[in-house]
Amino acid sequence: MKSATIIGSGIIGLTSAIALQEAGFRVKIIAKEPFQKSLSNKVGAIWFPFEIAPKEKTNTWATNSYIRYLQDLPFPSGVSMIPFINAYIEGSNTDWRQQLPPGTVREAKKKELPNGIAQALYAEVPLVEPGIYLPFLFNQFLTNGGQFELKKISSLKELAELGQLVVNCTGLGAKELCHDKELYPIRGQILRCEKLDSISFADPTKKGALRYVINRSSDTIIGGTDYEHDWNPEVDPKDTTLILNRLKDSGISEAPKILDELVGLRPKRTAVRFEFDEDHLHVFHNYGHGGAGYTVAWGCALELAEVLKGGIKMVGKGTDQSRRENSF
Numbered sequence: 388m389k390s391a392t393i394i395g396s397g398i399i400g401l402t403s404a405i406a407l408q409e410a411g412f413r414v415k416i417i418a419k420e421p422f423q424k425s426l427s428n429k430v431g432a433i434w435f436p437f438e439i440a441p442k443e444k445t446n447t448w449a450t451n452s453y454i455r456y457l458q459d460l461p462f463p464s465g466v467s468m469i470p471f472i473n474a475y476i477e478g479s480n481t482d483w484r485q486q487l488p489p490g491t492v493r494e495a496k497k498k499e500l501p502n503g504i505a506q507a508l509y510a511e512v513p514l515v516e517p518g519i520y521l522p523f524l525f526n527q528f529l530t531n532g533g534q535f536e537l538k539k540i541s542s543l544k545e546l547a548e549l550g551q552l553v554v555n556c557t558g559l560g561a562k563e564l565c566h567d568k569e570l571y572p573i574r575g576q577i578l579r580c581e582k583l584d585s586i587s588f589a590d591p592t593k594k595g596a597l598r599y600v601i602n603r604s605s606d607t608i609i610g611g612t613d614y615e616h617d618w619n620p621e622v623d624p625k626d627t628t629l630i631l632n633r634l635k636d637s638g639i640s641e642a643p644k645i646l647d648e649l650v651g652l653r654p655k656r657t658a659v660r661f662e663f664d665e666d667h668l669h670v671f672h673n674y675g676h677g678g679a680g681y682t683v684a685w686g687c688a689l690e691l692a693e694v695l696k697g698g699i700k701m702v703g704k705g706t707d708q709s710r711r712e713n714s715f
Contacts (some may be wrong), residue, residue: 388411388412388413389411389412389413389551389552389696390412390413390414390415390550390551390552391404391407391412391413391414391415391550391551391552391553391554391695392414392415392416392417392549392550392552392553392554393407393414393415393416393417393553393554393556394416394417394418394540394546394549394553394554394555394556394557395416395418395425395555395556395557395558395560395674396416396418396420396421396422396425396525396535397422397425397426397427397428397556397558397680398425398427398432398517398521398524398680398681398684399427399556399558399673399674399676399680399684399687399688400416400418400554400556401416401422401521401524401525401528402524402684402685402687402688403554403556403673403687403688403691404416404528404533405524405527405528405531405688406685406688406689406691406692407554407688407691407692407695408528408531408532408533409531409692410692410693410695410696411696412552412692412695412696413532414528414531414532414533414534415533415534415535415536415550416528416533416534416535416536417535417536417537417538417540417549418535418536418537418538419537419538419539419540419560420537421537422521422522422525423521425521426558426559426651426652426653426654426680427517427521427680427681428517428518428521429517429577429649429650429651430517430575430577430608430651430678430680430681431577431599431601431608431610431611432514432515432516432517432520432601432681433469433471433512433513433514433515433587433589433601433681434449434452434453434456434471434512434513434514434515434681434682435471435473435512435589435678435679435682436449436480436483436679436682436683437589437591437677437678437679437682438573438591438613438653438655438677438678438679439659439676439677439678439679439682439683440656440657440658440659440677441658441659442480442482444659444661445480445483445659445679445683446480446482446483446486447486447686448682448683448685448686448687448690449483449486449679449682449683449686450483450486450487450686451685451686451689451690452513452681452682452683452684452685452686453487453512453513455685455686455689456513456515456685457513459520459523462523463519463523464519464520464523465515465516465517465518465519465520465523466513466514466515466516466520467513467514467516467604468511468512468513468514469511469512469514469587469602470509470510470511470586470587471509471510471511471512471514471586471587471588471589472495472499472500472501472504472507472508472509472586472587472588472589473507473508473510473588473589474504474505474506474507474588474589474590474591474592475506475507475508475592476505476506476592479591479592481508484508484510487510491510491511492508492509492510493508493509493510494506494507494508494509495507495508495509496509499586501586501588501590501637501638501639502636502637502638503590503636503637504588504590504592507588507590514587514601514603515681516603516604540557540564541564542564543564543565543566543664543667543670546564546667546670547664547667547669547670550669551669552669552671552695553667553669553670553671554670554671554672554673554691554695555664555670555671555672555673555674556673556674557674558654558674558675558676558680559572559652559653559654561654561660561672561674561675562654565672567656567660567675569656569657569660569675570654570655570656570660570674570675571615571616571655571656572615572616572617572618572652572653572654572655573613573614573615573617573652573653573655573677573678574612574613574614574617574618574619574650574651574652574653575597575610575611575612575613575650575651575652575653575678576610576611576612576622576623576626576627576630576648576649576650577608577609577610577611577630577648577649577650577651578608578609578610578627578630578631578643578645578647578648578649579606579607579608579645579646579647579648579649580606580607580608580609580643580644580645580646581606581607581643581644581646582602582603582605582606582607583600583602583607583609583639583641583643584641585600585602585639585641586600586602587599587600587601587602588600588637589601590637591613594613595613595614596613596633597610597611597612597613598610598611598630598633598634598637599611600634600637600639606646607643609630609631609634609643610630611630612626612629612630613678615655617652618652619650620650620652621650622648622649622650623650627645627648631643653677653678653680654674654675654676654677655675655677655678656674656675656677658675659673659674659675659676659677659683659687660672660673660674660675661673661687661690661691671691671694671695673687673688673691
């Protein structure tokens with residue numbers, strides 16, 4: 388049986404690990420912290436292609452993730468389908484709607500639009516509740532024979548020495564690990580509140596003025612911020628006020644009761660790094676998913692499994708699906 392080591396315990400690492408197990412690999416996860424402390428445990432986690440490139444690959448990954456989430460609906464997994472309004476303007480990526488089942492997506496009606504949104508798509512999309520879904524995945528990983536080790540990896544050389552096949556799913560940590568100049572944070576601050584009586588929506592059309600409402604089973608996530616190159620991990624009271632004002636401007640007059648304030652640093656890159664390392668040919672990189680980790684995680688993981696079991700042989704560099712022979 389082939390073996391693989393995954394570095395990172397967030398949604399990208401866990402889905403990659405399980406996809407490889409399903410492809411016949413023996414898998415170990417090494418991470419500097421458990422999934423409970425990862426960025427993936429903080430986010431709203433709705434199926435929503437946000438701040439991620441390249442568009443063509445993103446749409447395919449997002450579609451395959453959508454299909455995979457449907458398989459988890461019958462289980463107590465934290466996955467559900469909810470109505471969601473996604474605002475767009477000229478130049479927005481809306482091509483993903485063509486790849487979903489017929490009737491899944493339609494233009495939102497004017498009466499459905501929150502204040503300040505001129506046009507949007509209305510769709511039934513997967514909502515993933517991290518507090519339920521991440522333990523669901525981790526238990527599945529262990530049940531499949533997976534091993535987990537808490538350990539900080541400090542260099543690409545150290546990472547490359549971990550095994551015959553290593554997959555780097557370290558998110559923003561790859562900036563230091565790989566000296567990746569293209570990788571940078573998009574700081575997101577959100578409010579976890581008592582559940583609101585409103586439709587879930589997102590308006591990413593104004594740079595620096597992201598706003599969204601995500602209604603979950605027992606609470607609501609209200610966001611947010613999208614500050615590029617901002618490394619501040621602390622809650623800013625000014626951003627809390629800003630988020631609440633945007634909520635009010637959206638036409639939701641109900642003042643939410645705040646349960647928690649959270650900050651996460653999304654790992655943004657000019658394009659997702661989904662490729663073999665040039666110098667360490669047994670290392671595969673899978674990071675830089677911006678604010679769309681949950682949206683594309685399963686799509687990336689399933690393609691990763693195809694690549695590593697030999698179904699696809701990559702021979703170049705980058706996410707353009709050039710091919711390179713490998714010896715796995």
